[in-house]
Amino acid sequence: MHEAMFWDKLEDNRVRCGLCRFRCLIADGHRGLCGVRENRQGVLFSLVYGRSIADHVDPIEKKPLFHYLPGSTSYSIATVGCNFRCRHCQNADISQWPHRDREIPGRPLSPQQIVRQAQQSGCRSISYTYTEPTIFYEYALDTATLARAAGLGNVFVTNGYITTEALERIAPVLDAANVDLKGFSESVYRDVTGASLQGVLDTLRDYRRLGIWLEITTLIIPGLNDSDGELGLIARFIRDELGAQVPWHVSAFYPTYQMTDRPPTPRATLQKARRIGLDAGLKCVYTGNIPGDDGENTYCPGCGERLLERSGFRLGRVSLHNGRCDHCQSMLAGVWN
Structure with missing residues (x-):
């Protein structure tokens, strides 16, 4: 307790x-x-302070974060619970656990132990992920404070529904976040998640205002949020409200949990979404959940040269040093050191 x-x-x-x-x-x-x-x-x-349901060493690219310490590993932790009810949740077995069983599972793992294990594993950051980190906020805050003192970064992988006051409290020790933007329709947002689109947009503005490195992920679900109009609205919101340098990840959906009535996302749909984002003026748009696609790579916004090669969660050839393109010396936004 x-x-x-x-x-x-x-x-x-x-x-x-x-x-x-x-x-x-x-x-x-x-x-x-x-x-x-x-x-x-x-x-x-x-009820979940110090009760870890999952802890693993992950590549930072799995979050996905492509402009935050690429090629590094992140010690990743979670507890049970989530404030959303996403019908397509890939981790519903742990995120929705407290709604099926009042028992709170998990093994004891203190903030001190997490930081020590992250250091021993050679990780450069700790990620609060798999479920929603907001719901284990106190646990995350204490861990992040110790991690920052030990020279480790802190990452939220989140649905973006934290209040302004709570985000402002943890912001001094939070380095980066990947926030899900699940669509751009209030009605679809409520139907699929139980939450409000406007609340997520306000949270994204808070992240940007507080200077936390931000990347956005949209899971493209056929027939739900894959229209050209909705994808264009998302791209323009990112460009106008968050900045054209904020990376946008467009990822493939696969039927799961309570949403098995829709097919997997075609590769062509993701490639279309990427083109829409780039045409809107976003500097970096990435395709996800389809390893081997050219949209996984990072290209220089200045000269167009390939700067970071990826396949799945593996980082390949790098032509970027201290955030600058080896070819034209253009600066790429991100956290590189």
Whole structure:
């Protein structure tokens, strides 16, 4: 048991959670939408602090982050729980666990142990990933603070629904984030995730304002968010609100969980999405979940030369030093050192 942050006590032992944009009103003895923050006699507690359900050493490209310490590894951790209800979640067995079983599984793993294991594994960062890091915020914050003191970076892989006040609190020790932007329709967002598109857009603006390195991922789902119009709206939002230098990853969907009625995303659809992004003026648009596609590589926005070669999560030839193109010396936005 660990007392939560960002909540207010109300009448009748109710509390208002202020960690994510749902701002749950939680009665005594009940939990928020995430399933892992519980009101006990008017005090809100995190049920997952120090309880790791997954910890692995991953290539940073798996997050995916292509402009943050490419070729490095990231010690990746998660607890059970999520504040979204994505019908196509690839990790639903752990993200939705608290909604099927009130037991909170996981093995004890302290922030100190995470940092030590990251160092021993040769990782350059710690990623809070697999489920939604916002819901294990206190655990992530304490780990990230120790990691920063030890010279490690910190990465969120997130649905982008954290409140402004919570993001501002962790921002000084958060180096990079990959945020899912699942579409650009309020109705589809609510149907597929249970959340609001506007809340995610506001969070993305917060990340940019706070100076955290940002990359965006959109899972392209056939018949749901793959129209030229919707993809164009996403590309223009990134360009106009976040900056043309922010990388956009367009990834292939595969039927899973509660969304098995749609086919996998054709390669041609991803290539079309990439062209739409580049035509809109984005500097770097990447195809994902289809290893071997040319859209995995990074090209210089100045001269067009290939700067970073990739196949899946493997980094190949690099023609970039200290963020500058070896051919024309143009600077590529990112975190390279």
